[in-house]
Every structure is written in structure tokens, then in C-alpha cells.
Amino acid sequence: MSLSVVQGFSKSLAMTVLSEIGDKTFFAAAILAMRHPRRLVLSGCLSALIVMTIFSALVGWAAPNLIPRAWTHHITTLLFLGFGLWSLWDAFHDGEAEELAEVEAKLDADLKANGGITKEKNKIDDDLKKQKQPILAQFFSPILLKAFSITFFGEWGDKSQLATIGLAADENPFGVVLGGIIGQTLCTTAAVLGGKSLAKQISEKMVALSGGVLFIVFGIQSFLSKVDS
Template identity: 50%
Template sequence: MPNAVAAMAPLLHNRFLTGFAKSFGVIMASEIGDKTFFIAAIMAMRNPRVTVFAGAIAALAVMTVLSAALGWAAPNLISKVYTHYAAVGLFLFFGLKSLYDAFLKKSDNEESELEQVEQELSDLNKNKSTGKDMKDMDKRKGNFLSTMLGMVFSQIFLKSFTLTFLAEWGDRSQIATIGLAASEDVVGVTLGGILGHALCTGAAVLGGRHLASHINEHTVLVFGGVMFLLFGGHALYTGP
């Protein structure tokens, strides 16, 4: 038995590194210039950077764990062969779609991700009551849960967490994480994804609007498309 464990150690190590590298690469390719990136960048311009970063990375870490767990459980419910080739299909689809958006999709009069996020945050702020009105409303309603949450977490943390979590739900990086976890080492995929999110979010928080406004969306789409196609091709070549 010890010999068998020793013989499997290099294989497990390689699977961990492969899952880690693929997950990290996918996140870096898909999150730079994505909606969650701009949410962190714009919020950090007007609020404490540490609080914005903490809320955003907490949401992304939770989403990564949930996505990886879903991908890990999928082969137990569906044949590993089917889940593997479904993941391959997703990678190839996202890769081709990114390249299509970069080269063929008409973008006349279409808002960029940055402009869309700015508009959404502006609308959210307009529809929100002032801090004094909110406090008075909480007192009148006696909302114990909101009071306790306000004592534990700042409103900025909760806003950053909620907006990031909702923006990430159903995003291509979430679906890619599910696909990777279904075919690669789930721990490696989880850690690689969280590290990738942390670096992207950290860059957004530190760079703020300056970094966001200098991102070339065409280059990001091309880079992301190539990365997805490479990972899809590698998965297709190695097999389930």
C-alpha cells in the first residue's frame, strides 16, 4: 500500500498543477475587463479600497467554491466521458464566441462593459434612499436582521459582495470553472480560480478608473478566445 501511494503521488501532483494552471489562466483571460472587474474598479474610486476588495473577493471565492463543487459532483451523477466532452464543448464555444465578438460582431452605438457598469451603479445610487432615511426606516420597521448585518459588515462590504456575486452568476468564468472541476483536480481548480480572481480584483481596486479606461476590449477578447480554444484543444487531445 505505501508503494502504491508513493507511485500515485506524482500523478496526483501533476493533476493538481494542471487544474491549478488551467483555472488560473481561464480566470485571468476572462475576468480582466469583465463586469466584476469594473464593479471593483468604480467602487474603489469612491469607497475604501480594502473594504471593496474584501467584499468582492469574498463573493468570488464563494462562487468559485460553489462552482468547483458542482463540477466535482457532476461526474458522480453523469458519466465522466459526457461531462468531459461537455466541458470541451464549453471551452471551444466560449473561445469561438470571444473571437467572433472581437472580429465580426458589430459594435456601433454599443456600450462598453465599463459604461454599462457605470450606468447600473448610477441608477442604483439614484434609487437608493439617503443614509438618514435608511436608518429611520430601519428604526420604524425594527428590522433586526439588517441592524445586525450593519453592525458586523459595513454597507460598502455588503454592496461590493452582492453586486459582484450577482454579476458573476452565470458568467463564462463560472461555467468554465464548473467544466474544469469536472475533468481536473478540484482542489487545484479552486485554488487557481481564487488566486486568479484575487489578482484581477486587486488590479481593479488599485488601478481604479485609470486602469479600466485603458483596457483594450478587442485585445482582451482575442486573448481570452485563444486561451479558451487552447484549453479546449488540450482537453480534447488528452481525453477524459
């Protein structure tokens, strides 16, 4: 594995883990997994994140071919520094559990709009449906599609998506995709298996601080590095 791939991989992995823990899509996966079969929720959320990661990396890879390389390099530098300051600002402002409450409210409203089905009855119905449906049909289940759509549109335009685009424009896109997918897999699996309790044990402030410092380090490194012609 070349040095450029390793560098893109390590940056993408660290960035993804610190960006996704405590994110809206993290909480959404955790809450959905409490109400629906974990396998379907994990499949839907992870599929959306993988598609988004690949798409973002492709955009970042194509950007230097559409506009001058120096421009993409400087834009990436500004993105990293801007996201770093944004994360530090979030860390020093009261926001603990706000995203969790917001996601819970949205999902509760959606649940009530669909008839107010209780969690236990919902799980029983899901189990019965799974027994009757072939494996292929489960890939088109409403639960999987719901998890996919909530995660995909929740990530669209998010800080982590824009950072992935910037990273792929400046680093090896294959390494960025590989690191992003592994990072998303770790975070989403943790969310589905016990994300709500995990999120309560981890300080959101420390995650934001760590992410902010990491983005600023990336920005400084990008600023000091030479632009490939």
C-alpha cells in the same frame, strides 16, 4: 504538489485572469472603490468571487459522480470551444467600453435612488462610521454587503463561472480552486487599486482574443485527451 494539481492550477489561473479583466464585476469593483473605502470594497468583491469559485468547483467535481464521466468530458470540451468562439466573436465586434458604461449607469442609478449622495460626503461618512464601529461590525457594513451582492450575482451564470465548473469536472478541483482564487485576487486587487484607468490602457479586443484562443486550446486539448473511466 502533484502534476494534476499543477495542471488544474495553471489552467484555472490563466482562464480566470483573461476572463475577469474587463468583465462587469471588474468594472463594478473599480467604480465602487472610487466611491467607498477600498478595503471594504475589496473584501466584499473578493469574498463573493472566492465563494463563487469554490461553489463552481464543487459543482464541477460532483458532476462526474452524477452523470457518466464521458459525458462531462464531452460537455467540458464543447464548453471550452463554445466559449472560445464566443470570446473571438466579441473581439471582432464593436464593444469597447460598453460594459464600463453599462456598469457605471447601473451604479449611478443606484446612487441616485439612495439620495444622490456625493462621493466626498460619502467617504467622510464612511470614515466616521468606521471609527465608531468595531472591526467585526464592519464585516456587516452596507458597503461590504453591496460589493458582495453586486459581484456574486454579476458572476452568477457568467462565462467564467461555467468555465470553472467545466474545468473542475475535467481537472483536479483543488488546483482549479487555488488557481481561481489567486487569479480573482490579482484581478480584483488591480480593479480596486486603479481598475478604471487600467482598463482604459489595456485593449479589450486583445484580452478577448487571448481569452478566446486560450479557451479553444483548452477545448482541443480536452478533445484529444483520453476520458478517465
